[in-house]
Amino acid sequence: MTLLPRMRAADLLPVATIGLRTRPARTALSVLGVAIGIAALVAVLGITRSSQSDLLARIDRLGTNLLTVTSGQSPSGQERPLPSTAAGGVSLTAGILASAPTAELAGVTVRRTDRIPSVLSNGLAVRAADASLLPVLDGHLTHGTFFTDVTSRYAITVLGHAAAERLGVEDLSGDPRVFIGGYWYTVIGILAPLDFAPEVDRSALIGFAAAVADFGHDGTASRIYVRAQQERTAEVATMLARAANPEQPRDVTVSRPSDALTTRLDVADSGTFLFLGLGAVALLVGGVGIANVMVISVLERRAEIGLRRALGAGRRHVAGQFLVESLLLAACGGAAGVLLGAAATYSLSMQRGWQPLVPPAAVGLALAAACVVGAVAGLYPAVRAARLTPTDALRTA
Structure with missing residues (x-):
């Protein structure tokens, strides 16, 4: 075998x-x-x-219910103004939790000192805003405070995170000032980075009253931030263009910043x-x-x-x-x-x-x-x- x-x-x-x-x-x-x-x-x-x-x-932290309302940009790259009734119309739209108008001030620059030529803007903008901006964006400050409805009429500014870095303002020690247009503004706060609002990161924020008094701004907004009810965000987005500009809704752009992420x-x-x-x-x-x-x-x-x-x-x-x-x-x-x-x-x-x-x-x-x-x-x-x-x-x- x-x-x-x-x-x-x-x-x-x-x-x-x-x-x-x-x-x-x-x-x-x-x-x-x-x-x-x-x-x-x-x-x-x-x-x-x-x-x-x-x-x-x-x-998840910042939410997907933040919307922005704009009217495009001019040939120079600055935001076009919305109609004077836009902020009110947007705030009255059904499904809105809160809104915050802002306006980019055309031709106004922010510099560290008046010795720097105005053409060297370093890519920064000056933006008028009010006290509602910070809660609508769910923003936070790394230093200082945000302006209120009372203090927004004074020559004070809150710097966006990128603006503070480019201007060399690291903190508020020594009461730093920056030169906005032809006026000195005292820095009272520095914002933490805003993922959903990079244009605010690159801006020096001043109150609407100060913008009207110092730069002749007419009080209109060029960008409005809107917090909508979470379950109605898509529905609200379809209504904002007509609410901001009833006569020419096609000229209005409504976007959701979270879409970028x-x-x-x-x-x-x-x-x-x-x-x-x-x-x-x-x-x-x-x-x-x-x-x-x-x-x-x-x-x-x-x-x-x-x-x-x-x-x-x-x-x-x-x-x-x-x-x-x-x-x-x-x-x-x-x-x-x-x-x-x-x-x-x-x-x-x-x-x-x-x-x-x-x-x-x-x-x-x-x-x-x-x-x-x-x-x-x-x-x-x-x-x-x-x-x-x-x-x-x-x-x-």
Whole structure:
């Protein structure tokens, strides 16, 4: 009776790791190839998820019920004034919680001193506003206070975050002043960054009464911020144009600032697919490297294969040995890649102030992908080794 050759599962792992243990440099390079591809996949998914989580948190914090009403820009890039009745019409619209009119003052610049030429505006604007602006924008101050209905008539200003940085006003020590138009204005507050109102970030805010008294402003608004009831935001948006300009509603633009952040989410998603493709290419290159290493290993170990076959090892035993060796290379590369990708995600997230998130599904898929690549890469070398007959292997060794 012929006995079928057998090999215990416990013996398969030590036999399969002979090549890995005897050639550590080659093993490390093979593992590195897969690790780079897996790290790219995990890092892209982790960084994208962390970034999206931060954007979604900002949208939730600031709300999606903020709307802006404008009338476009002039050829010089400044906001066109809305009709004098626009602010009142908007505030009376059904579904409105609050509104805040503002007006960009054409031809009025803000400078740190009167020694700086007026043409050097540094991209900053002067904007008239009232006390309702801060609560409507859900804004906060890093220093000082916001003006009230009483103090807005005086020569005082509140600087947007970007405006304060460009003017070199870091705090309110020493009662800093800035030169607005031809007048000195005392800075009483500095705003925190406003994600939904970048135009306010780049402005020096003064009261409407001061704008009328010092610069002859007619009191009309050029941009109105509106907080709508959350469930009626879309409905309110359709009514604001006619409320602001009943005669020419087409001249009015109503926008939702949160859409800009939502667009960034869409852009991030499209970029994710691109980088995932690049990571997949890197993983494929790593798989080709494993296949190449395994083919060379089969050629170098023909004598070993022939000897094992002559001593009774079956084809499936030889094939299993090289297939397990390939899987181990890929699995080690996958594990190293997951650690590298997670480290990259945490490093960048901490640098940007995001909450680091590495999706568990990404880790599982990355490890599964590494194992699949290892199995496919090791299949041909394993089959080739199994097909060697003892006589051919020993004769050509």
